[in-house]
Amino acid sequence: MAMKRARATFDSILAEGRRPTGVFVMSSDASTTAVYGSSGYDWVLIDREHGVMDNSHMISHLLAAQATGLVPIVRVLENNPTLIQQSLDAGAQGILVPKIGSADEARRAVAATRYQAGGRGMCPVVPATNFSGSNWGGYSTEMNDNVILMPLIETKRGVDNIEEIVSVEGVDYIFFGLADLSQDLGIDMEADLDQLVELWEHVAATAHKHGVRAGAPLGYGFDALADFGSLDSDMSTLRAAAERSIAAYRSSEPALVEYQPAQTLLGR
Template identity: 70%
Template sequence: MSKNRARSTFDAVTAEGRRPVGGFVMSSDPNTTLIYGAAGCDFVVIDREHGIIDLASLIGHLRSAEAGGIVPIVRVLENNPALIQQALDSGAQGVLVPKVGTADQARRAVAASRYQAGGRGMCPVVAGTGFSGEDWATFSKETNDNVILMPLIETWQGVENIAEIAAVEGVDHIFFGLADLSQDLGIDMLADADRLIEIWRHVASVAHAAGVRIGAPLGYGFDPEADFGTLDADLSSLRTATARSLAAFRDAEAPLPR
């Protein structure tokens, strides 16, 4: 039986009337994934595009996600079938693919995430299969039914082609990336938030019309339309909490005796 429960988990949380919430993991320390699970998050995005996470660290995060009962999604470095397969073979239950700009690119990524002719390679001796090829027909179907292949819309090309991307079979979750999109448009991510929110609403509307769920970073004005979302990354949360604690201490600190 497949251990992949990404889609069923997202479906169950949504059926409860709330949105799945997670966070980005940038640290190589798998304890950060355990913390997200202990805090009650539904998923983590283990970031191999911008983070310092190598393959050995990835394995630790995936095992921590399993122990913590949360869905591990891996952001791969690029839309590369080998990287998608590696993440899933290691135990990822979903893959976030950067800079998907066309329907063809989305189809290529979906194929790499599915056990099918011309798609994900079959190997029963990996963590993602439980190191067993027993009843492969059932296992592969359950895995295909539950894996989430999530295009990241973070370029103007992706925005322009959102209808075609959302129509690709196998794309039922999309993520909106405001940082790279703002850079692609030559605008400021915070100062020009109104422009990004306008684009977001268009993308979300098109995705929803196609029956596709769309997620985004929470707290930037995207929350009303977002079907799921992420909080700050682990390291930025650590910095924010440290700065807050330090400021509180400095405000209350008594002068040293002289």
């Protein structure tokens, strides 16, 4: 199966009047990605920043995404061209870069995703190319046209500089990170959610003014302005399901009957 191209796929879904909906995966087990792909999700965020996975785990997740028709996006640990290139060579179709706070940082991240002078290094024998350099011109052009570089807006600095960030050529998508932003602002993510919604509305409106699509976690009050979004993460979903299962069982658990061993012939 050919790998889905991020931008073309997102554009197609949006043209249908749907919001591309994804999920964060943090487990080292690629079965989680396969489950989401077979359940109808559109994209998956393979989390290398907070997830406990190495390169081999990431590659397994990428293969699972390819097999189940998901657009795979990798969140790298930091705005590092080597980490970005490594993820794309392995087969990522998009990159989420944490804590982008300025236009210069955004430009550096964009350059690392593009086959161009001073940008992404060229190597035809990697998983993303099916280990073949045939039709390199066509492949590199298609990748440059379809890769999504997504700054993560999760600091006060990022919010304050959102206008300059979304003005950078090559930044066509952004994602709003409410957890780190709440920490950076010194507020509570749940109790002060109204403040985060207000900041999100500013970020999303600024992005839309520049023709940039804005994404956010869904279900927190961001949905109305979100062009795309994520639903939870694999481990939090598993945790919630596990808690529901044990609570439901214990609420109706039958009383324990003490075990009474049968008498043996010798014991009579």
